[in-house]
Amino acid sequence: MDVSKVVVAVLGVAAIAWVNWYFFLAERRKAAVAAKVGATGLQQAVIRVEGGYAPSRVRLRAGQPARLVFDRREDSSCSEEVVIPDLGVRRFLPAHQRTGIDLPPTRAGTYEFTCGMGMLRGTLVVEEA
Structure with a gap:
């Protein structure tokens, strides 16, 4: 095996490791952003959708209603839907518009x-008050 094949193999393994870290591990290390609580007690967080979710971790209080506002700023077909399986939510997000989900x-x-394809990921962290 010559040096160029070894270099290509090492770079391939490094690329695989980076992709796995980026899509599966990096999200868990980000701090959750707390939703703002309005005068009515409704929690609200605005989540920008542009190549991913920002913030990708949102902290909510348990036992209180919440509204997530997805601000979709792109045309990518991957981000045209958001799914929260455990809460039974599946919603279409029109391009360049804000969509509220109660x-x-x-x-x-x-x-x-x-997202509908499972490529973009985020987390709701619901904590006791």
């Missing part, structure tokens, strides 16, 4: 949200 009071736990 969530009922939820128990403490971690709830994943994804």
Whole structure:
């Protein structure tokens, strides 16, 4: 085996490791952004959709209703839908528009949200008050 084949093999393994870290591990290390609580007690968080979700981790209080506002700033077909499987949510997100999704009071736990294809990922961290 010559040097060029070894270099290509090492670079291939490094690329595979980076892709796995980026899509599966990096999200878990980001701090969750707390939703703002309005005068009515409704929690609200705005999530920008542009090549991913920002913030990708949102902290909510358990037992209180919440509204997630997805601000989709792109035309990519991957981001045209958001799914929160554990809460039974599947919603179309029109391009270059804001879409509000009202969530009922939820128990403490971690709830994943994804695009329709499962490529873009985010997490709702619901904590006891």
